Amino acid sequence: MSTQLVSGRGCGILSVDLFNAVRVEVNMTILWLGDEDCHQVSRVGGKAANLSQLAASFRVPTGFCVTPELYKEWFAGTQDAGSPGRSVDADLSNIVSQEYRVMAERCGLSEPAVAVRSSALDEDGHNSSFAGQYDTYLNIKSPEAIEEAIVKCWDSAGGERMASYREEHGLSADSLGVSVLVQQLVPADVSGVVFSANPITGARDEVMINSTWGLGESLVSGMVTPDTLVVQKSDFRVEDSYIGEKAQMTVLAEGGTTEVEVPRAQRESQTLDGEKTQEVAPLSMDLEQHMGWPVDLEFAVHDNNLFPLQ
Template structure:
């Protein structure tokens, strides 16, 4: 039996059955996010309608011969789109689909009818706004008519051109529809869970305008813009605009009207409301694991989430060159000189701590520096640095000890080098085997052991034979 309608939270609400928008709404609703209730009209209903009315062959015929010139010229595409649109408007919805929709719809309730394509709202794709949404639809007949319009919007000029450029075959796409309770919004807007301008992942950006979201989405109003700290919801920056237009509900749909004078420059969201919205955004981002572009509404002080999609074009986050200890001085010397390029995360977390331990042992034995914070190894934006605490006391201590201990360090260099050289040879010999036979823990243990003795060999060489060589050149 064919499934034409699914409840909003149904586990069968997959990309193939309910499209990208529907799948996302279902996922959030199942996670107890404040998503308005409703139902899906599945892609099976679309395909059944198209087949019953013999539309698909006529679509392919209309698209035949499209080339790059046509894609660049909107007039030709618009003509094709209008032709395809008539196929849908003249088509008949089967009794089976109509009965399923009427059974799911609560007669007389105002709803939003939203298109949901199978190639929409996905990571790496930017299909936002390419299919239609109809707000404040009342009555079963009006809902069915809006569903047909949504189906036709799969073939707008913009959508045809975008899919062609992305190499998406016209035979592969289908469209589902989401029918949801309409939120009589006092305000609406968009929340980005990463700053889309700077790329900062620890900031969120909120845009907010009065009324329903159509004026904002259509670019008819300049919204308020807020930058919010992701961790605590604190408003870092706010720009309150002069909002001239808002979308409001009418008896048979929506229309734009002037914003009342007292609201034009008034902030749409308070700081506490922005913080509450940011909490919803943080949960949604965690649910998806990536930065999200979220459409929201506010009615009677309560937020509702009406759409969420991955952010598809986000700048790389700015590099922050910071030290773990503000009093330390980081330099690219000593061990860091042997890593001139950025190191891998594995090297940073496995090798660098081992090298630091071996260097600190040397500092302790010969210079009496026991404070681990006095000689640091740090990885900043992939680069290895050596850090020193340059307080007056530390500088004096290091200077005096260096003078008194240098002779001992150089004189013992060869003896220490002979011992550690033997250890290095032994470790290399131990691990010269068929690595394919080793388990992951064994490979990790071998890597640690070899690098540990290599780091020790380096510190001994640096404090003995290598240090003695330039001293000998000075003497002679």
């Protein structure tokens, strides 16, 4: 199989299944989405493992995981030095530089923008998802900036917020470790969250979709009132719909993201048409069947292509 972009429109987003056909041999401290070892929660945490499993069947943007082995080395170093948040060592610097070059080559971009986020080993996506507990860093473009974001993710694993979450959910105070996922960023035209069961009523025969313009941060942070669609699983009929005002949206900016006002005429326009709604709803149902329980999934639409994100 030859490497190619997932869209003939030149969107530059490389799907994992196409990438892995020509991947290079790497150190086991780095696992790429789609690798068999990357399917294991014990190696990369629930978030990354689930994405890796989905990569065989869905258009998941390419990415690699920094496994907990490097986190443990870094953490031991901070304990010895008494200086949490110190710079990464030369080994990680070299590894990140190498893997970022690989990603750039496979994406056909000189500096692909990435998202950097944590994936805890004791998150399973069902009983303990750690949703909203870890920081996410978006639109990161250089190896040095990626390294800095990785360290920030590692730092957040031991913070007070995480300690409170673990206590509240009956988890051990000692983390099993944290993996960090570095994934190609989708410059979303529309972002959303789809629930394979209605989170308001609990109805298992309905899918609920929330969506908004731009990147998903304005949605997951509660900054905007999104569009809401309730879809019947039996025939994908839209049973109920609400078009939110969507006054703001998150867009890419130099070194990160920013919030901008949505043009007034666009605020009350529906973000997902019927065709795309009938892609998103079945996707959540397929994932529910795969996982064995109701799921919520963040997604992005770029150049009319649908991408599962996390």
